[in-house]
Amino acid sequence: MLTTALICSTASLLAFILGLNHNKLKSKFGWLYKAIYYSSWPLSLFYLYKCKLMPANYSIAYVCSAIGWNIIGRTLQMIGLTGGVGSGKSAVTSIVKSSFSREIAIIDCDLVSREVVIPGRRAYKNIVKAFGSKILDSEGCIDRKILGAIVFANKAQRNKLDQIIQPAIFLEIFKKLIYYKIKGYSYVIIDAPILFETKILPWFCFPIITVYVSDEEIQIKRVMGRDKITREEAIQKIQCQWPIELKIRKSNISIDNIGTFEDLELKIRSIFRSLILSA
Ligand SMILES: CC(C)(COP(=O)(O)OP(=O)(O)OC[C@H]1O[C@@H](n2cnc3c(N)ncnc32)[C@H](O)[C@@H]1O)[C@@H](O)C(=O)NCCC(=O)NCCS
Numbered sequence: 001m002l003t004t005a006l007i008c009s010t011a012s013l014l015a016f017i018l019g020l021n022h023n024k025l026k027s028k029f030g031w032l033y034k035a036i037y038y039s040s041w042p043l044s045l046f047y048l049y050k051c052k053l054m055p056a057n058y059s060i061a062y063v064c065s066a067i068g069w070n071i072i073g074r075t076l077q078m079i080g081l082t083g084g085v086g087s088g089k090s091a092v093t094s095i096v097k098s099s100f101s102r103e104i105a106i107i108d109c110d111l112v113s114r115e116v117v118i119p120g121r122r123a124y125k126n127i128v129k130a131f132g133s134k135i136l137d138s139e140g141c142i143d144r145k146i147l148g149a150i151v152f153a154n155k156a157q158r159n160k161l162d163q164i165i166q167p168a169i170f171l172e173i174f175k176k177l178i179y180y181k182i183k184g185y186s187y188v189i190i191d192a193p194i195l196f197e198t199k200i201l202p203w204f205c206f207p208i209i210t211v212y213v214s215d216e217e218i219q220i221k222r223v224m225g226r227d228k229i230t231r232e233e234a235i236q237k238i239q240c241q242w243p244i245e246l247k248i249r250k251s252n253i254s255i256d257n258i259g260t261f262e263d264l265e266l267k268i269r270s271i272f273r274s275l276i277l278s279a
């Protein structure tokens, strides 16, 4: 019984992950993927039945749960949204919220990264253990300015923080995906400034949209204005991430946010309208 439950949940998880990748694999491998995909279900059922690996009713439980979770994953398209610091990702998500809130949910990874470091949570404890109590404010919360000054100035420290915080972020994303699926959404935007750098998120997102500002001077000014920081601090933050040219090359859609908010709104509406219509 326990073995069956274990097999069922592992199969369901794998099927869910495969389902999330469905659109990406379909676009990458075309008919070859479709042939393998659609023949895999009857073949696995036949294989289990023939080999008598499990009593027939258990095999049915295994296959049904896998198919069920695969369908759930398949009908939940994760759209990646990334770009440089201050490139306009939040501006994009607020346009999506105002125009497509019924079809598209949004997971803001910056927000998630704040939730997972609330005092008492595991990531909070591990960060304090790794960086010491000097990063805490008078109320015992993580002082983001102090931690930011440490990690944005030093790659090794940044990697240390990423290794602690990213698994917690991924788990939270996973929980939110299930929640949004239950609520009936078909699309979820994963707004992740370091989507490519995580190495994991790109596997699940399709398409990946990169927002950039083709004039770096404008980008620097926008970051300085928003975060009330100096020019040097803004440049340091921008340089903490992959070069934008690389992000653009690796993404499926790129949007230059050099114009006004109205220009951006027009582009975003047309991209998401055609994404929804083409589904
Ligand atoms: C270092 C922290 C405490 C600094 O906080 P602060 O409030 O000063 O900055 P904020 O969170 O607004 O980040 C500003 C921008 O910096 C960039 N950034 C954030 N973390 C990172 C990182 N680890 N590597 C590269 N760029 C980063 C993002 O573009 C982000 O939008 C904070 O950014 C953090 O906890 N970062 C790690 C979380 C993370 O990996 N987030 C991205 C998830 S995809």
Ligand SMILES: Nc1ncnc2c1ncn2[C@@H]1O[C@H](COP(=O)(O)OP(=O)(O)OP(=O)(O)O)[C@@H](O)[C@H]1O
Binding pocket: 083, 084, 085, 086, 087, 088, 089, 090, 091, 092, 110, 193, 222, 223, 225, 226, 257, 258, 259, 260, 261, 262, 264
């Ligand atoms: N088209 C635009 N015209 C003028 N200002 C803009 C435009 N797009 C964004 N901005 C401004 O630039 C700043 C950065 O934009 P935003 O916060 O959306 O970037 P972001 O990509 O979410 O940044 P981060 O990764 O640092 O969180 C904000 O102050 C925003 O109001």
